[in-house]
Amino acid sequence: MIGNILMSIAFIGAIFSALMYFLNYRGYQNTLNYARIAFHTMATSTILASVFLLYLILTHQFQYKYVYSYSDTSLPLGLLISTFYAGQEGSFLLWALWMAVIGVILQQYCSVRGDLEPRVMAVYSLVQSFLLLMITPVVKNPFALIYSEPFMASANTINPQLLNLPFLANYIFSDKSTGQMYVKIDQSLVAGLQSAGISLREFIINGRGLNPLLHSFWMQIHPPILFVGFASMNVPFAFAFAALIKNDYREWIKQAFPWLLFAAMVLGLGIMLGGYWAYGVLGWGGYWAWDPVENSSLIPWIISVAAIHTMIVQKKTTSENSIGAFAKTNLVLVILSFILVLYSTFLTRSGILGDASVHSFVDPGYFAYLLLLIFMGTFLSLGAGMLIYRWKYLQQITPPQNNLLSREFALFTGAVILGASAIVTFLGTSAPILGKAVQIEFYNEMNLPLGILIGLINGLSLLMKWKESDGKELLKKSTFSLLSAPILTVIMIFAGVKDFKMILFAFASAFAFFVNVEIAFKIIRRNIEKAGAYIAHMGLAILFIGVIASSKYDKSIDVNLVKNEPADVLGYKMVFTGYSPTEDGKYAFNILIEREGKKYKASPIMYYSDFNQGIMRNPDIVPFVTKDIYISPISYDDGTSSSSSQGTTLQIKKGETIKYSESEIEFVSFNFPADAMQKMMAGQDFEIGVKLIVKNYGTKYEIEPKYGIRNGEKINEQAKIKDANLQISLVSMSADQDMVTLSVEPVSAEINNEVAGKEVLAVTASIKPFVGLVWLGTVVIVLGFFVSMLRRLKEARE
Amino acid sequence: MKARYYIGGAIILIFLGLLFYNFTRTNIEYESDFVKVMQSGKVCKASGVWVKEKFYQENIQDRTFVFYIRDAKNNEMKVVYKGTKPNNFEIATNIVVTGKFENGYFHATDVLTKCPSKYEGQNVSTSGS
Numbered sequence: 001m002i003g004n005i006l007m008s009i010a011f012i013g014a015i016f017s018a019l020m021y022f023l024n025y026r027g028y029q030n031t032l033n034y035a036r037i038a039f040h041t042m043a044t045s046t047i048l049a050s051v052f053l054l055y056l057i058l059t060h061q062f063q064y065k066y067v068y069s070y071s072d073t074s075l076p077l078g079l080l081i082s083t084f085y086a087g088q089e090g091s092f093l094l095w096a097l098w099m100a101v102i103g104v105i106l107q108q109y110c111s112v113r114g115d116l117e118p119r120v121m122a123v124y125s126l127v128q129s130f131l132l133l134m135i136t137p138v139v140k141n142p143f144a145l146i147y148s149e150p151f152m153a154s155a156n157t158i159n160p161q162l163l164n165l166p167f168l169a170n171y172i173f174s175d176k177s178t179g180q181m182y183v184k185i186d187q188s189l190v191a192g193l194q195s196a197g198i199s200l201r202e203f204i205i206n207g208r209g210l211n212p213l214l215h216s217f218w219m220q221i222h223p224p225i226l227f228v229g230f231a232s233m234n235v236p237f238a239f240a241f242a243a244l245i246k247n248d249y250r251e252w253i254k255q256a257f258p259w260l261l262f263a264a265m266v267l268g269l270g271i272m273l274g275g276y277w278a279y280g281v282l283g284w285g286g287y288w289a290w291d292p293v294e295n296s297s298l299i300p301w302i303i304s305v306a307a308i309h310t311m312i313v314q315k316k317t318t319s320e321n322s323i324g325a326f327a328k329t330n331l332v333l334v335i336l337s338f339i340l341v342l343y344s345t346f347l348t349r350s351g352i353l354g355d356a357s358v359h360s361f362v363d364p365g366y367f368a369y370l371l372l373l374i375f376m377g378t379f380l381s382l383g384a385g386m387l388i389y390r391w392k393y394l395q396q397i398t399p400p401q402n403n404l405l406s407r408e409f410a411l412f413t414g415a416v417i418l419g420a421s422a423i424v425t426f427l428g429t430s431a432p433i434l435g436k437a438v439q440i441e442f443y444n445e446m447n448l449p450l451g452i453l454i455g456l457i458n459g460l461s462l463l464m465k466w467k468e469s470d471g472k473e474l475l476k477k478s479t480f481s482l483l484s485a486p487i488l489t490v491i492m493i494f495a496g497v498k499d500f501k502m503i504l505f506a507f508a509s510a511f512a513f514f515v516n517v518e519i520a521f522k523i524i525r526r527n528i529e530k531a532g533a534y535i536a537h538m539g540l541a542i543l544f545i546g547v548i549a550s551s552k553y554d555k556s557i558d559v560n561l562v563k564n565e566p567a568d569v570l571g572y573k574m575v576f577t578g579y580s581p582t583e584d585g586k587y588a589f590n591i592l593i594e595r596e597g598k599k600y601k602a603s604p605i606m607y608y609s610d611f612n613q614g615i616m617r618n619p620d621i622v623p624f625v626t627k628d629i630y631i632s633p634i635s636y637d638d639g640t641s642s643s644s645s646q647g648t649t650l651q652i653k654k655g656e657t658i659k660y661s662e663s664e665i666e667f668v669s670f671n672f673p674a675d676a677m678q679k680m681m682a683g684q685d686f687e688i689g690v691k692l693i694v695k696n697y698g699t700k701y702e703i704e705p706k707y708g709i710r711n712g713e714k715i716n717e718q719a720k721i722k723d724a725n726l727q728i729s730l731v732s733m734s735a736d737q738d739m740v741t742l743s744v745e746p747v748s749a750e751i752n753n754e755v756a757g758k759e760v761l762a763v764t765a766s767i768k769p770f771v772g773l774v775w776l777g778t779v780v781i782v783l784g785f786f787v788s789m790l791r792r793l794k795e796a797r798e
Numbered sequence: 799m800k801a802r803y804y805i806g807g808a809i810i811l812i813f814l815g816l817l818f819y820n821f822t823r824t825n826i827e828y829e830s831d832f833v834k835v836m837q838s839g840k841v842c843k844a845s846g847v848w849v850k851e852k853f854y855q856e857n858i859q860d861r862t863f864v865f866y867i868r869d870a871k872n873n874e875m876k877v878v879y880k881g882t883k884p885n886n887f888e889i890a891t892n893i894v895v896t897g898k899f900e901n902g903y904f905h906a907t908d909v910l911t912k913c914p915s916k917y918e919g920q921n922v923s924t925s926g927s
Contacts, residue, residue: 404802420813427821435828437843442824446817558861614888634861634882648855660855739851 003056003143006049010096011136013042014129021122025115025245032118039107039125043100046132050097053090053142057083062157062207063200065146066090072157072209082220083210085227088349089135089142094224096131098231103128106235106259113255119242127234130375140368146204147185155181157206167192212609212616215584218277222270226297229267230341233300235259236307237338237383240331244386247393249323253315253330258793260311260334264304265785271297272778283619283632285766286551287774290443295429296347299422300340306418307333309411316466317399317408325408327398328391329415335383340426342376353432405469410461417457421450448501455508455544458537459515481514488513492545495769496553506548513541529791536784543777549770556766558634561591563759571595572629576761579636586618589633589761593622604633604763627769634762648745649731654738663724666693667740670733671704685709690733690740696724705730705742826896832873836899844904845894848887849874856883863909867893876903884909 020035053066057080062068070090071083085091103124110117134140146153155163155172162168163183171184183189185204193203239256243249274294275287288294310326310333318324347353350369403409424446428438463469463477475482488510489503497506516538523531559569561576568574573594579587586607593600605618615635622629652658652667659665671689679686687708694701703719707730718729731741829835829842846867852874854865863879877895887893890911897906 424817427817431821431825432828437826437828438821439824439826442820445820445824612889614883650855651852653851 003049003052004137004141006045006052007132007136007141007143010042010045010049010100011129011132013038013045014125014132017042018122018125018129021118021125025118025122035118035121036107039103039121042125042128042132043104046093046096046100049143050084050093053093054081054084056143057081060207061201062204063146065144065148065151066142068146068153068157068204068207070207070210072207073205075210078217078220079210079215082214082223085223086210086214087142089140089144091223091227092131092135092140093142095227095231096128096135098228099124099128099131099234102228102231102235106238114251115246116242116251116255119245120238123238123241124234127238127379130378134368134371134375139371146200147187147190150184150186152182153185153204154208155183157204157208158183159203159205162198162203165196165198167196209611212607212611213282216277216281218273218281222273222277225266225273226270229263229270229297229301230345232259232263232266233304233338233341236263236304236334237379240334241383241386244331244390247390249327249331249394249397250318253311253318253324254792254796256334257308257311257315258789258796260304260308261785261789261792264301264308265782265789267297267301267304268785269778269782271301272775276775279771280621281618283617285556285619285630285632287771290428290440292353292429292432293348295425295443296344297341299426299429300337300344302418302422302425303333303340304337306415306422307337309415309418313408313411322399323397325399326412328387328394329412331387331394333415333419335387339376339380339383340422342379346372346376347429403468405464405471405474407461407464407466407469410457410464414454414457414461417450417453421447421454424450448505451544451547452501452505452508455505455512455541458512458540459508462515462519462534462537478515480518481511484514485510492548495549497548499552502548502552505544509541509544509548513538513545516541528787529794532784532786532788532791534784535787536781539777539780539782539784541777542773542780546770546773546775546777550768550774554766554768556764558762558764561761561763563761566594569765570767574765576759578759579761586616589636589763591631591761591763593629600629602629602631604631606633606636623772625772627767628771630766630768632764632766634764636762637760648743650742650744652740652742660726660744663726664695665728665742665744666695667691668693670735670740671706672735676708680709683709685711687715688730688733690730690742692719692728692742694721694724694726694728696721696726699723703728830869831871832867832869832875833871835875835904839899841896841898843894843896844869844875845892846870846875848890848893867895875899877906877909878903879906879909881909884911887911 017035017038020031020038024031024035056064056067057071060067060071060073066087066089067083070086071080075083083090085094103121106124107117107121110120135142137143152173163172168183168189171186171189173182173184174180175182185200190200193200236256236259239252239259243252271294272287278284278289279287307330310329314324314326314330316324350372425443428442431438459478459481460474463474485507489507492506492510493503497503516534520531520534520538523534555570557570559567559574561567561574563576563578566573566575575592575594577590577592579589582588582605586605588603588605591602591604593602600622602620602622604620605616607616608614609616617633619630619632621631648660650658650660650665652665654667654669657664657666668691671691673686673688676686676688685708687706687710689704689706691702691704694703701721701724703721705719705728706715706717708715716729718727720727727745729743731743733740827840827842829838829844830846832844832846835842835844844867846869849866849868852866854863856863861881863881863883864876865879866874866876868874877897879895887909892912894910894912895904895906896908896910897904899905
């Protein structure tokens, strides 16, 4: 109840404040106070609702559907907190929460800057209204009770002492294929429990839990940061729209600039943290897979970065009788970067990407789908409509751009290239909407030439002067970089960079790197405040070099490591020393890595997950300055079971025939003596067999692998056919389904394979050169953004 | 002044041309009808459900994973995937395989598992894509 009330108040507050702010702008003086009160009521309610949800999660109130669906009692505190945003409802609430927090700061910021507040806050509140509408009690309610719709709860989350209540029989169901038991929780069950004096909270004592794939340190960091980025992208949009409303384009650039830098910084950081999560924990093997979810947040980021560049020009060229260059471009880009955030949300929340992504999506239901579409459509048409409305006037007041050899034009070119890259990514990511998909190659092929251009323009633009540059002077200034870049490029060619385009990319990145290093070095000593751009560009160059080295020139090999037997892998001596359980109930497979007397240890992880009903694998990385050794586990064989992973497991139904290499195996019948069951129960000797017919090149063999107890000892008798190079043993059988599981392997495997009976760990080992530069580059870029942000914040104060 | 517009226009045309060329070249169609998948023999993304009743093979030695999938019209298709059984395979409600049909079975280069769980924004890792 409390949650629903808070959410409703927040929603009404947001709408009311948007309306009051708008009226205030239209001249109603007395509405300003109402608007502020409404806004702060909204913010307070949103924050309280979030605190309440967190409280429900921390106190394990599984009678709430959201708490039940994503958490359980076994999660450690950090992960338990992160279940707050494990589902759609909660992640929308998190977004709204950041919007509320940022909004309070924004309101403060605007209230001291002329007539800014009503316009900016009206737009901002309108966006927040839509967000809150998504999670109001009627749409995607995070505070819905579990029985609001009939819900199938797994029986093992129910208090076992209460499971034998007489009236429960009608509510218990079992899934025949998995043998799982479920309890159907609905209104009538709750009423029944109530009359028996039992509360729902006593009845449901555990939740479904969090998907083990999300059990990660990064789950606690990546989503919150990404959502701060999403929320803060709304601020520059509000400024741009406010400028369009007033038809005054002088001030908004200066005022919005620190906010735009902040948004781009945080969103970029969030994106790259996701990349690190995929690389270091999930075992994607790389930091960027061009997955639609990754792409969808990259697109608004690219556009916002393009906007930063053209906004600098406008800011620089603004004078008393000119609004500055690229005024139109800036409005378009800033509005677009916000619309693209909404588009990203639409792609990832509407279920429309369905089969296209490795990320899973829920179909949120038709209503929520429509609402997302309306959300995006509203702001797209508002933004586009306002631009068209003001276009003619903007056309008249925007001064023409003339000089090609100026920093202004170079910055504009940079923005155009970024825009092109965004178009490429947008097209590829949106293709699934049309029932198509592009291969990864599309992104790489298209973005590589753009990357080369970005590298070059990154370096050149910073050497150019505002207004007009002299060609000769430009050449003189770039001497150092033009001499150093080829050296680094040649080193990279010797290190293995061969592809022509890659060499160009390497040169462009090296050039950018040296230009920025040179300038940054000079500036940092004099005035660190102004070094932001150079630091960020240097970071980009570092990141590019890391991308070149790690994406195309990694080496990878699959190996079987026999326990305690050293193997030579990619120039390293690797020994599998056995496995050990980890604190959280998984298994670490320890590998000693040795080279030139130095020892390192890698412990990739594998475990069986009940939640996913399968083997989960996490890689481990040994980082060096120049490379990462990346060990990804494949499988482990303890050498004792007959169902050894050397062979193959086959499931056959009675009467069916299955092909295995050159043989055909037919399952004829069970040999199941009538008293076998009884004897098995009593622990006496018994034997069960499976009659099979194997055909191999026209020859028929009748065989019968068996298992049971003979003379008090367990037996598992293999059936061998030497001529067919086949040995078959029984793994399991299910008489009621007429099905057996067999382990089949070649006889030669036993003879030839030295590893039989030994513990073997199979891994994919890779050497990934200079991945570290990608992360270093990211950190440097973020640092650059931060320095710039501080500088522009200071300027916005003037 | 005019020359600049021509150059700009030419660059835009080249970009759009490249974009169109690469888009069609790397384009893969989704196909939910296995009869079409088997006939065309082109690279595509086929989606269906895992046929649990039929056998599957995990061959560690040559690292292949063999299983059957079925489409909505109950057409079955054998899939051979060069790789290990993906995480989440058992609980997947839907499986999307990328590759092409040749010599009587589907050669998959990528297997994607779609899960019934409600997690969005989760990273269900599959293969080294």
